[in-house]
Amino acid sequence: MKLYQHSIHKLHKLLKSKDINSLELTKSVLQHIEEVEPYLNAFITIMKETALEQAKEADKKIASGKISALTGIPLGIKDLICIKGVSTTCASKILENFISPYDATVIEKLRQEGAVFIGKLNMDEFAMGSSTETSYFGPTKNPWNLDYIPGGSSGGSAAATAAGECIASLGSDTGGSIRQPASHCGIVGLKPTYGRVSRYGLVAFASSLDQIGPMTRDVRDCSIFLEAISGYDRRDSTSVSKDVPHFSASLGEEIKGLRIGIPQEYFGKGLDPDVQTTIDRAIRDLVSLGARVEEISLPHTEYVVAVYYIIAPAEASSNLARYDGVKYGYRTENSKDLAEMLNKTRTEGFGKEVIRRIMLGTYSLSAGYYDAYYKKASQVRTLLINDFKEAFDKCDILLTPISPIPPFKIGEKMNDPLTMYLTDIYTIAANLSGIPGLSMPYGKSKAGLPIGIQLLGNYFDEETILKTAFMLEQEKSNWTIDCLYSKYEKTGTK
Ligand code: GLN
Numbered sequence: 001m002k003l004y005q006h007s008i009h010k011l012h013k014l015l016k017s018k019d020i021n022s023l024e025l026t027k028s029v030l031q032h033i034e035e036v037e038p039y040l041n042a043f044i045t046i047m048k049e050t051a052l053e054q055a056k057e058a059d060k061k062i063a064s065g066k067i068s069a070l071t072g073i074p075l076g077i078k079d080l081i082c083i084k085g086v087s088t089t090c091a092s093k094i095l096e097n098f099i100s101p102y103d104a105t106v107i108e109k110l111r112q113e114g115a116v117f118i119g120k121l122n123m124d125e126f127a128m129g130s131s132t133e134t135s136y137f138g139p140t141k142n143p144w145n146l147d148y149i150p151g152g153s154s155g156g157s158a159a160a161t162a163a164g165e166c167i168a169s170l171g172s173d174t175g176g177s178i179r180q181p182a183s184h185c186g187i188v189g190l191k192p193t194y195g196r197v198s199r200y201g202l203v204a205f206a207s208s209l210d211q212i213g214p215m216t217r218d219v220r221d222c223s224i225f226l227e228a229i230s231g232y233d234r235r236d237s238t239s240v241s242k243d244v245p246h247f248s249a250s251l252g253e254e255i256k257g258l259r260i261g262i263p264q265e266y267f268g269k270g271l272d273p274d275v276q277t278t279i280d281r282a283i284r285d286l287v288s289l290g291a292r293v294e295e296i297s298l299p300h301t302e303y304v305v306a307v308y309y310i311i312a313p314a315e316a317s318s319n320l321a322r323y324d325g326v327k328y329g330y331r332t333e334n335s336k337d338l339a340e341m342l343n344k345t346r347t348e349g350f351g352k353e354v355i356r357r358i359m360l361g362t363y364s365l366s367a368g369y370y371d372a373y374y375k376k377a378s379q380v381r382t383l384l385i386n387d388f389k390e391a392f393d394k395c396d397i398l399l400t401p402i403s404p405i406p407p408f409k410i411g412e413k414m415n416d417p418l419t420m421y422l423t424d425i426y427t428i429a430a431n432l433s434g435i436p437g438l439s440m441p442y443g444k445s446k447a448g449l450p451i452g453i454q455l456l457g458n459y460f461d462e463e464t465i466l467k468t469a470f471m472l473e474q475e476k477s478n479w480t481i482d483c484l485y486s487k488y489e490k491t492g493t494k
Pocket of ligand 1: 127128129130152153172173174175176177178205312424
């Protein structure tokens with residue numbers, strides 16, 4: 001195996017025992033990026049020089065005996081998380097030349113650990129999308145088959161992690177953007193409980209829904225990475241002051257007697273048979289691990305897409321009002337007065353999907369419509385929250401699909417936003433309610449692309465999710481999906 005193919009925990013051991021150093025690891029990743037990036041387009045910025053510097057620093061740290069879990073590990077960062085002195089584009093023309101003046105809190109934490117930032121990853125523009133096709137910098141391809149989407153909006157993070165262009169990555173999840181691309185690319189992705197991870201330095205899409213989270217190749221890496229970025233931050237007013245558990249400590253604990261709920265509303269019309277088969281296999285494995293699986297109900301599920309597509313665009317329209325060409329970002333070149341400057345800057349700077357969301361949001365917030373749309377959606381949101389509260393009185397974990405359909409071909413749904421929105425149905429409820437959710441690979445589609453399953457947990461109970469996922473990960477080793485890298489070599493070299 002090449003160095004870039006290993007997990008965080010394996011590389012940590014090798015670094016600690018001094019069998020390898022961070023510089024050679026980082027070089028191995030950078031060289032692999034050179035080979036595969038022309039096919040994948042997972043990066044917006046590759047931070048070659050600074051990454052090599054950081055690797056040397058990490059090696060010094062290790063030499064002096066100071067090594068923690070992420071020291072010297074090359075990580076990819078979704079391009080809406082600020083790294084000081086590096087561009088943060090949000091995959092938008094409007095921020096194409098914006099350089100972050102400060103580090104996000106998660107970046108500060110990773111710096112303290114001595115991690116290496118390998119680059120900024122592609123995404124849907126302003127994280128609006130489910131396929132990474134709305135990026136101003138062009139679509140990212142799925143490393144399993146280059147004709148297919150990697151999912152979105154953190155498609156760059158998922159593709160890069162799956163293909164070995166970084167060891168793990170950070171994504172953000174407003175309605176499924178960590179979990180769904182993780183599922184489509186065959187990796188593990190976790191959206192933490194709202195408030196677990198600081199949003200300071202994350203460019204806002206919908207502030208009451210956004211969370212940063214880890215995207216990794218296995219469950220242990222996910223636990224390690226989550227622990228490193230979690231914790232209270234006074235600079236984020238929605239951050240919650242709670243102890244951060246040692247997440248990887250409970251991995252390997254039995255799940256005998258654990259109560260697993262299967263929400264019946266998640267298995268209706270439109271669910272692809274390959275997705276159903278994948279869930280059925282997970283249920284069988286959970287039962288054989290001693291868990292108690294029972295059907296439950298989340299009665300307001302039919303409203304989640306409507307509620308999300310009112311609340312998220314409403315918040316986005318307010319958050320994106322700051323891009324006006326005055327203070328920073330793109331400004332139109334020819335305008336005769338302020339009004340025209342604002343208008344042209346935004347029309348030229350934003351892509352079609354972002355403009356659609358801003359229009360939807362301003363409409364539902366406007367006088368005369370506010371009560372009918374935004375207020376109503378907020379009321380139904382409370383009902384959704386209550387659904388989960390009741391479910392978690394009866395169960396410890398919920399098992400659901402991630403997406404009703406496996407990865408589809410690039411371009412297939414670009415002109416059909418409504419169908420695209422509907423594919424978010426199984427992931428957005430976790431954001432509307434704030435509960436944590438994890439996606440892990442558990443099957444494959446007829447076209448040979450990965451299909452994930454979702455584990456949803458109670459507030460701040462990422463531990464139970466992770467230990468369940470870990471047991472399933474061991475269990476599923478009795479079936480295999482085509483090896484990531486051999487598959488890559490077939491598609492990547494054409
Ligand atoms: N697909 C959803 C949307 O387009 C979710 C995006 C996200 O989680 N950032 O809004």
